[in-house]
Amino acid sequence: MSERNKHKRDFFSSKFGVIAAAAGSAIGLGNIWKFPYITGVYGGAAFLFVYLLFILAIGLPVMLSEFIIGRSSRRNAFGAFKVLAPGTSWKYIGVLGVSAAFLILSFYCVVAGWSLQYVILSFENGFSNKSPEEIGAMFTSFTEAPIRPVITQLIFMLLTAAIVIIGIKKGIEKYSKILMPVLVVILIILCIKSVSLEGAKAGLVFLFNPDFSKLTGDGILVALGHAFFTLSIGMGALITYGSYIRENNNMANIAVNVTVADTVIAILAGIAIFPAVFAFGIEPGEGPGLIFITLPNVFHQMQGGYIFSVLFFILLSIAALTSSISILEVVVAYFMEEFEIGRKLSTVIAAILISVLGVLCSLSMGVLSPFTLFGLNIFDLIDWISTNMLLPIGGLLIALFIGWFFRRNRVQEEVSKGGKLTGIYLTVFMFLVKFVVPVAIAIIMMNKVGLLKF
Numbered sequence: 001m002s003e004r005n006k007h008k009r010d011f012f013s014s015k016f017g018v019i020a021a022a023a024g025s026a027i028g029l030g031n032i033w034k035f036p037y038i039t040g041v042y043g044g045a046a047f048l049f050v051y052l053l054f055i056l057a058i059g060l061p062v063m064l065s066e067f068i069i070g071r072s073s074r075r076n077a078f079g080a081f082k083v084l085a086p087g088t089s090w091k092y093i094g095v096l097g098v099s100a101a102f103l104i105l106s107f108y109c110v111v112a113g114w115s116l117q118y119v120i121l122s123f124e125n126g127f128s129n130k131s132p133e134e135i136g137a138m139f140t141s142f143t144e145a146p147i148r149p150v151i152t153q154l155i156f157m158l159l160t161a162a163i164v165i166i167g168i169k170k171g172i173e174k175y176s177k178i179l180m181p182v183l184v185v186i187l188i189i190l191c192i193k194s195v196s197l198e199g200a201k202a203g204l205v206f207l208f209n210p211d212f213s214k215l216t217g218d219g220i221l222v223a224l225g226h227a228f229f230t231l232s233i234g235m236g237a238l239i240t241y242g243s244y245i246r247e248n249n250n251m252a253n254i255a256v257n258v259t260v261a262d263t264v265i266a267i268l269a270g271i272a273i274f275p276a277v278f279a280f281g282i283e284p285g286e287g288p289g290l291i292f293i294t295l296p297n298v299f300h301q302m303q304g305g306y307i308f309s310v311l312f313f314i315l316l317s318i319a320a321l322t323s324s325i326s327i328l329e330v331v332v333a334y335f336m337e338e339f340e341i342g343r344k345l346s347t348v349i350a351a352i353l354i355s356v357l358g359v360l361c362s363l364s365m366g367v368l369s370p371f372t373l374f375g376l377n378i379f380d381l382i383d384w385i386s387t388n389m390l391l392p393i394g395g396l397l398i399a400l401f402i403g404w405f406f407r408r409n410r411v412q413e414e415v416s417k418g419g420k421l422t423g424i425y426l427t428v429f430m431f432l433v434k435f436v437v438p439v440a441i442a443i444i445m446m447n448k449v450g451l452l453k454f
């Protein structure tokens with residue numbers, strides 16, 4: 001195996017190991033918490049279709065681009081550009097990525113903290129004998145409180161930091177391989193239950209029968225941002241993972257597998273949620289609390305609901321953990337390399353800085369809710385800027401880098417090491433990264449800032 005540098009580096013043990021780790025990063029709160037909630041806010045099926053289009057035409061090619069950058073440089077998100085394009089400004093993609101990682105992790109830990117709290121509530125059988133209204137009120141009073149959610153958030157950050165210090169590769173491959181399939185099984189059982197509730201059909205219509213008149217410019221931008229968020233792309237997390245892929249693994253095939261797995265889980269989450277939303281008379285545009293308000297209602301109508309709810313929230317927390325470590329790793333790698341500090345200290349510094357912002361996010365649900373900008377509280381604002389601005393800009397630059405700087409021959413050489421991406425597939429891929437991805441992202445963003453109106 002030819003290496004471009006002398007450092008001794010780890011590798012994922014198998015192609016399945018890479019898929020498990022990358023899917024572990026991709027599958028998380030984005031799929032199960034965020035996807036249903038924004039689909040509800042932005043109108044259902046029409047939003048889903050635009051999102052699927054972006055996954056295919058933009059997400060998949062950007063993911064493969066990140067893998068190519070990672071494996072051909074064998075470096076993290078910053079070092080990669082320094083190796084591949086020495087003396088150029090491309091490395092600032094890495095700086096953009098760190099900023100995005102910093103912001104995303106701050107609110108991600110808050111939601112993961114809610115999930116931890118719901119593990120406890122499930123254990124205590126806290127949803128039994130409660131009406132949908134009472135379950136909704138429970139969520140609101142918990143998230144608006146000043147202390148509890150901050151503590152659960154910090155506990156989650158502590159877990160994330162501990163794994164990043166111990167070393168990512170020892171843990172994630174193993175966990176992801178076993179736990180992700182269990183999560184899928186539980187989701188499928190939830191789907192069956194949800195669909196069989198009385199009044200469930202309206203939910204399926206909402207999710208799958210598009211009314212394109214409901215689609216707004218904002219909705220399109222949110223669908224774009226979420227395509228990035230859910231696939232863990234646009235900030236170099238998969239550049240780092242790509243750097244651990246062996247040369248005999250077929251990266252195009254890995255990217256397709258991860259994308260399909262991620263999308264299937266999101267749609268399963270949608271099928272588990274929306275029929276129940278309509279059956280229980282919950283508002284689909286409820287916002288960030290949607291799953292925390294809807295699912296407990298399903299659980300307590302289910303046989304064995306107690307066990308399922310405990311298991312579900314534990315697995316959701318673990319799915320969040322396999323994602324959060326991939327986010328923190330981007331910041332830690334940056335500190336280690338740019339400031340030459342050790343892994344442990346880097347992790348501690350990053351975790352503390354991110355937690356400060358995270359506490360503000362958490363408090364913005366309650367005591368800090370009067371502080372808003374553009375009508376968004378701190379939590380929503382940070383989510384909006386990082387997901388809908390920084391990630392797409394990062395993706396645009398990554399596509400330009402592969403399409404116009406790296407170019408077809410180097411792409412073909414790198415991608416063909418472990419499999420064939422030749423002929424028509426290569427041509428389509430190059431066409432997407434050179435033209436479709438950058439132009440589509442630029443148009444959608446210009447529409448948002450008002451430079452262009454459609």
Ligand code: TRP
Pocket residue numbers: 025026027028029030031104228229230231232233234235237323324326327391
């Ligand atoms: N994709 C994860 C989710 O859906 C979140 C995530 C992990 C992420 N790593 C990322 C988002 C890198 C953006 C970039 O929950």
